[in-house]
Amino acid sequence: MEALLVPKQIPVWQDRRAIALLMAASLTTMANATIAPALPELERLFADDPNAALLTRLLVPAPSLSVAILAPLAGIAADRIGRRRLLLFGVILFVLSGSAGLVLPDLPTIFASRLVLGVAVALIMTAQTALVGDYFSGDDRNALTGLQISARNLGGLVFILAAGWVATLSPRLPFAIYGLAAAFLPLMWLVIVDLPRLSPAGANLAGPNDEQRGWRLLLALLVLLQGATNMIFFVMPTQLSFFLDAQGYDSAIMTGSALGVLMLSGGGFALLYQRIQRAVGYAGIFALGYGAMALGFLVLLLAATTPAIFTAVAAIGAGYALVSPSFVALALNLAPRRKRGLAGGILTASIFIGQFCSPLISTPLIAGHGYASLFGGTAMALAVMTIAAMLAGGANRLRRR
Template sequence: MALLMAASLTVMANATISPALAGLEQEFSRTPDAGFLVRLLVTAPSLGVMLTAPLAGWLADRAGRRGVLLGGIWLFMLCGTAGYYLPDLQLMLASRFGLGVAVALIMTAQTALIGDCFTGARRQALTGLQISARNFGGLVFITLAGLAATLSPQLPFLIYGLAVVCLWAVWRHAPEPEPSRGPGTPGAGEGHPAWLLLAVAVSLLQMLTNGLFFMMPTQLPFFFAAQGLNSALMTGAGLGLLMLCGGLAALFYGRLKRALPHAVIFAAGYGALALGFAVLAQQGSPATALAGTMAIGIGYATVSPGFVAIVLALAPAARRGTAGALLTASVFCGQFLSPFASTPAIARWGYGGTFWAAAAALALMAGIALTAALHATRRRAAL
């Protein structure tokens, strides 16, 4: 539970203050380039994660996971709540970058601890529960932020203070496991000989997947507005259903993995993602669009646990901090780069064409995964 609580914090980094952006822009309207700086408050944590995740992995492997995780949660509370009392946007921006550093520490150490403390089916189940915790945490935190923003645009920053509960849980229930103390520790796994190259390949796939998925929070409001719909209402409903369906789907990942190999699960998940984007590309009724977001949520929650499970199985016990850093950096790199790729594509091909292109790419990924699964089945049959 302590590790799942830590996982739920990471979704707070970017999205929690989203409901307050319009109010912050109005409050700091006298600041030069206020509109641009306010929008940077959302993306600054991603940049902080990307730049500091390697350092977080190095620290987790050498200084221990528990200390890195506790330090990350302390920094998370400090930098997260800072926006409530800081007097100007520049200082807020610096605190948001610090929040990204905290998230890098938390995600890296938390992923490594999953590898250290759990094995086999229990680890597979926990990687799914981790995605559920992020989805359900997102629902709770963004809802609270929306309510707080109606009172004051700076009030949502105080929601980051809820991390104190996680701090207590980790301090009380997450001891430092022996295998993480370094090479040569008794019982430490050796890992795959080419684990680093394979982990980089898996992380690149996760980056691409997150880049496509992140078109939902970054482009969905403008997609609904272009259709003449109530953008705020439809975006809230779409993202809410996406997180709810994703959270429910991830709950069953452990059972799914016991019955099916990774390749089949990836094929199903990428197939659901492709279906969701294809439905959105049709630009049909509001109900159809919401159904598309639900499929995307289910597909993303189906493939995401596999990245963590595969990399943890490949990495040596003493290098799980590095493995966690690769995974962490790839998630936020995909999020950070997504608007830079999707916005020009939408300008050229429109929402329909861009969503069809995303659906085609995801369908290709599903086909490759299914082909790999069939090939593995034939090899086993031949043996």
């Protein structure tokens, strides 16, 4: 039996535990994309480094490598020693490692600090995902998964816009924004508690998904799809600033503004997630989300004006915000309570594997064939994913008849 569930009469967004978990969710976007507006200037600042071009591009996804490796281990630790310790320690480590770029002397050491930042993110996201499953169920859980994406996007809007402006003063100043996470610690300390552990006998009574067969295979399919989705989406923070720089824009301000539009659009549509998902189901929400992303990349391919660029990134942000909550909701519905930490860790790892692979695949493609090939090929892949989701939804409707 689930414990500490939110009372039905209390809206989930009013629960202090939900607020604390949404604060933790907002750190995900801050972790990677906050320094994106400063990348071209960082490359120029460290121009003496022969690997400056590659290292500056890897600064954004560098935390993803640590998360990809450590998140499953963090999930096991969350199941064994509790979620609270991992969450609090992760936020403290986030503040220290994230802001280290203010003072570190060169790109290799900044890159190393970004890897440590990934350790912090692995702890935070794994614990946070498991706690969502522990504290909430049913409609409350679905609502919170949508609110998480909204928190990531709206938090990212604030952080990235701020980073875009301070990057005009110094390419190092965006690292200071990571220190803001310290303000989240007091509430997390007060309201986040671990549920009582299940005994072996009690584990059998934890919930219907403990008895569900084949959940590992279904989770593996979700993990693969989420990794591919994030690899595609992460073209935005890793390559957009260089694309805009090549187009002749003031890349710091324009990238900050464009990514702000991306986050604002995503945050707004994530608030509608629960309502849309109820209307069209999971297959329908995947079709809508991937279709919007495909349209966004197609518009970006053809974009010649600032409004067109903003329209493109808004569509991409909206599409990503629609599909992302479904991965968490489906995974938490599949995994038994005693395995939620592990499931959250694997799901977290898939996000960041996709993010880390994104520039490794997109940068050589751009170098060899240009941005048109990248955006056109991505739009085509997303169109195929849209059709597959539509076919899956149609097959499900036929089976129900």
